Amino acid sequence: MAENTAETVRNAVVEAALGKLDLDAKTRLLAGQDMWSLPALPEIGLKSLVMSDGPIGVRGVRWTADDPSVALPSPTALAAAWDPALARRAGRLLAQEARRKGVHVLLAPTVNLHRTPLGGRHFEAYSEDPYLTGAIGTGYVRGVQDGGVGTTVKHFVANDAETDRFTVDNRIAPRPLRELYLAPFEAIVRNARPWGIMTAYNQVNGVTMTEHHELVNEVLRGEWGFDGYNVSDWMAARSTTADIAGGLDVAMPGPDTVYGPALAAAVRAGEVEESAVDTAVRNVLRLAARVGALEGAPPVVTEHPAAVDGDALAREIARRGFVLVRNENGALPLAAGRTVALSGAAARDARVLGGGSAQVFPDHVVSPLDGLTAALPDDALTFTIGADPSEELAPADQGFTLRARCRDASGTVIGEGSLPNGQVQWIGDDLPAGVTHEALASIEVVGTFTPRESGEHAFGTRGLGAFALTVAGETVYEGTQALGPETDPFEAFFGSPVERGKVALTAGETVEVSLLHTLDKEFAAPLPAVMFSFVHLAPRRDPDELIAEAVEAARAADTAVVVVATTERVESEGFDRKDLALPGRQDDLVRAVAAVNPNTVVVVNAGSPVELPWREDVAAILLSWFPGQEGGAALADVLTGAEEPGGRLPTTWPVTLADAPVTEVTPTDGELHYGEGVFIGYRAWDKAGAVPAYPFGHGLGYTTWSYEALTATPDAVTVRITNTGDRPGRETVQIYLAPTADTVERPARWLAAFASVEAAPGESVETEIALPRRAFEIWDEEKNDWTLVTGAYEVVAAHSLTDGRLTATLEV
Template identity: 70%
Template sequence: MADVRDDRDAAREAVVGAALAALDLDAKTRLLSGQDMWSLPALPEIGLRSLVMSDGPVGVRGVRWTADDPSVALPSPTALAASWDPGLAHRAGVLLAQEARRKGVHVLLAPTVNLHRSPLGGRHFEAYSEDPFLTGRIGTGYVSGVQSGGVGTTVKHFVANDAETDRFTVNNLVSARALHELYLAPFEAIVADARPWGVMTAYNSVNGPTMTEHRHLVQEVLRGAWGFDGFNVSDWQAARSTAGALRGGLDVAMPGPRTVYGRALAEAVRAGEVTEAEVDAAVRNVLRLAARVGVLGGAPPAVTAPPADVDGPALAREIARRSFVLVRNEPVGGEGPALPLRPGTVALSGAAARDARVLGGGSATVFPARVVSPLDGLTAALPEGTLSYRVGADPNTELAVAGRGFVLRAVCRDADGAITGTGSAPRGHIQWMGSDLPDGVTHDRLHTVELTGTFTPEESGPHTFGIKGLGAFTLTVDGTTYYDGVQRPAKDDPFLSFFGAPEPRAEVRLTAGTPVDVSLTHVVDLPDGDRMKVVTFALAHAGPRHDPDELIAEAARAAAAAETAVVVVATTERVESEGFDRTDLRLPGRQDDLVRAVAAANPRTVVVVNSGSPVELPWREEVAAVLLGWFPGQEGGAALADVLTGAHEPGGRLPTTWGDLADAPVTRVAPAGGELPYEEDLFIGYRAWDRAGRTPSYAFGHGLGYTDWTYESARVDGTAVTVRLRNTGDRPGREVVQVYLAPAEPDPGRPARALAGFAGAEAGPGEYVEVTVELPRRAFEVWDESTGSWAFVKGSYELGIGRSIADRRITAAITV
């Protein structure tokens, strides 16, 4: 097999070399600059078709960021990491490759393998874990899965893009040891084990240079020491300097057509600022990628026979239920644990049970063809008449994009008012990037876009309408114009139109069941220098507001009358999204009050937490069970029903520590004077909690199933650890065996212990099973800053083996 791959690699390199030799300088530099938002230009003279990229990581958006072109939406990366199963990550990657090929996409802009340095990171739902080893293993599975389908990946964001505050300008100050042992480690592992075809460099700077110009980390470490042979693409609008970026190792500057490359790069070569040989090196990397994905004529693609088709919704449902982490499951009234649900009535509450949040905000957003909410899933799974629902508490403090009850379409007009094209807008959200416009519409003629149609309210009373976006708008409801003005940004952020909150602009009294006409017209104003050519805005809405105390009381009364109460609590896009960090870990709105009221009414209360990363759970000891559901993807409600009813056990283990902010050891995410020192050095996540001697709410690696396990023994053979365990419960189950390595002689410069390996084990009731965990050489190495290389630390180590960093059941010794 290796020989076949080597032969194909050699054949591709020959075609790449010939193609490169046939290009003149202007063609080469044009290839390194995006032709639009998502693609590189075709060069017919060498048989090169346009290469298309698309955002991920939970789905493949394609070049059309619209609900008209739906995508399978998988659970969030934190959920995937919670499975602790690289094989499942591989299967997710295969599905995403299938989706990419369906949409004509050649490169997926994923996965995100930055670390959960602080729980306040606003985008942590898009990254896997606080631990570099677990992140590297899951990322390797994901990348190998995507690329087995003939689609490239860009492992991102290289490197230390671990927070959102001032991400365009922050200079992160990180020691060489922390860089190599923590932040670079997942990238290095994925390069070694999955051979990714791309890497995306981040906006931020590290120890001075911006990452798009970081010659040491890109040219000397990534390409030199690690042998990476893929292409390096900038994060969108991250490239700042023509000569600096090229010499720093940046191959492609996105998005186009106006970037620091293209014509500017050709002029820099002619002016002697950079050499054509440096340009050739970048072009070669891009042509190699094109050959691998099959868009360079005459070059054999890396994958000639993609894997068999995958059932997307079925896999999304499986990943979700295997990601759910049961962190608490107490017996109630001498009748056994609260979960699985016992027969009888169930009182469901929480706005997120009805309006599920299935994915995170920002560039990770895709539009699934359907979403199964917890209410939908439990309604389908439970006997008719046994489920009741109350809102209880709504975490949303802002308007939501128009959804239920709206029937809308987009009408495009030129400056004379003539219609140039139309498109559907089923969710009241316009998001057109680059050439992603309705048929017949062009940017040079586009003057206004009108969202127009009807709204049929479900409830009588005052309804609020609003606008999300920047620029000039006119809002009309039921024949009355309520707003005709300009919305301006509060701060200078090029992505504010994507991530900003909607502005309320009208309050209208409506009658349930009576449709009214609605219209929102936006004047499109794209400056000549606008590089992204983005038209984005939305019509927003909120129904009548109710007394929050009465809503909570209604939910508590329903809970008191039921056998079991299930409360779904959630974060919102104002809490977890790209573009900003969190200021606290509290659940928004009155959700904590709702949980306490329901728990007081019914001792058999189960709380489902719908968040992408940790939140505080101040009532956790007052309820019978707590299930962490992450952002569970489009089939999340069905998967939740599978787990709550006991059809499947929850399979997840925590990929990151959950605790209160007051106790969290690392909380600083905001720079001062443009700099953010990583003062904690090697001590993030469980390493920091360990060092501080603090006990979190739930430890890294923790997670319960519906059966019990006894760890019988462990034997060490070289660097392999074989663990024997037995399922002592009364149903089949899966266990994640975790191995933590600790130096026998404590070293204050090293973490007390670190994850060194893990493996899944499955067994039926009463059955024994053995799993072998191979400890990698890197587990015994540290980065020596004096030599700039890895040092193998000989000596004795203790192996703590068990269910989490805090629940180590047996120990063994190893000497290396």
């Protein structure tokens, strides 16, 4: 009742504020004032609303290590925990971080589907299954908004790949659009009431999503009752009249957008009704009222949840998301007193998050080497590089201490800023204090480098414009990188690094380094930004020699642990993957180590599926995803048995890319046809009769479970299970439905519900799991509505998709 009263007051304040604004003020509010915020309107008591990326950490308005962020594990890891309550706790932590950074709205979560394993942002989305995606997304949104911070569920809709994402027209029939791609958004809107949504770059069936009246106004707002604000993906809004008619409230980034003065002019010219502008402004003011940014309006949250320990939660999510897909002869957990040979460059320099807008700068990262060093006795662990996944230069990081010095055209220093690595990525007003885009003419990255290895170190650049590179007093390069005639203008953001020269250095001896970058003022960047990188590659030793060292260490140890990984050039926003192979000689390393040590454990540090051609030759495989800042500590917890790996696969892992039923990401003549219909993920694997490396829902723990009893009605199932092992554990009970005789084309089976249960050794637990009506429905394209499909269904209580334990039959 109290919330209803507060909502009434908020709505009244919103209407009163709206009535005080003239057309120019209203349209200015919808355009944004800069990269990340909307303008304040003091005449109505409106503060500036601040938005920020991202899904695993809150960047804030400045992408800088001066204001570090907690880095949680990747969304694939969070989904692998199969626990909406854990997702809610993650959301509460992110709300806490947002408040600390003065952020009102988080640009997350990403709830697009894993339609194909080649999707470049696969790691940033949850699952191939719409029900699991909706459940995890619901928990996440509830958690963020518990903390009084808004969310923008994205990218609405079908932004499932990166290739030509700005222009691609995804052609999707109504049934798969409803049953798969819209389904997570619908679940989150109905169950979590998000305060915002982000419309995508792409088209759906011929209409750009920021202009999509049918999907935004009729479906999202009409059918589902969404009452939040709709913000464009950055630079997605292209048409003043079509966007406002299509239900777009805010065009970002500002102030130079299709809204603002252009929208006011369209109203005055009679091309747009002012009532449409009022509707958009009302949605923005409602958001401001909810987050406490509109004077006189009570915020939704007046008492914030208890403070969350970011390190502890990051560690818990990581281990709860680790998926143990193989564990032969009890290889894990490690027995006490065993010696361990650790190898893989990613064990020392872990990749803890994916590339693109999901990136943040944590104040520390615990690598696998750090975690195991802390957990094991001093004489129990050895480390060798073995193989390095990176075959190209990467932003200067380990051993570098850098600053960015900004100058105007006269050479006068106008500002400085620190750099966590050699990557300058200043977007919009995200510039050092006192620096403006208009005045900025050059940036010099200056500092020192203390190498870890002796030998020839390669140095280079990434970006467009003139560069002068100096190392240890030696000019390594002077020249200009121009934009080629057919080069994507985002090359400056996501392009390949270029080696400019090599310098012989000695381990432990510090040298001065400098990279002077003069901006190309003729280059019309897609948005106001300065983005370039000072890149480096350590001396390349003979790969066979490195593998041989790892082999000898493994031969002498009780257990060999090999960490393999992808790189930022494999998984990132901005491009799709070309294959699923691990980069470099990592496969060779695993094979060689496994040949001399039967107790070889492989840790896969990748945000999405990779091929594991040696998977039958090793004792254990643990998928760690991108495990966040505490990943190494969580890994030590799991390997030593202090904690159980809690994850189950949220997406199918193929043996090879060629086996995957759906892989296409490249449009033909601008169109990408979702010709597979409702058959993606495990649905497609079942239809093809193909066998993946590891099925959806798969994951092993450190105890065993007996499924004792199952009863089912159309509304719920009740399952009783017993922990038959010798240690406490957690089981994810998965409920699948399979029609016994289908009158319509449907998947052979699908996830209908799930629940997590915990039990001590020998303990039995019973859980009741609701079955949603939607699990029995399809979208009827003739009726243009949901239709209940009656008949007999087999209900399966399962450990995974292919490991059904109990079945029951029910009539619907």
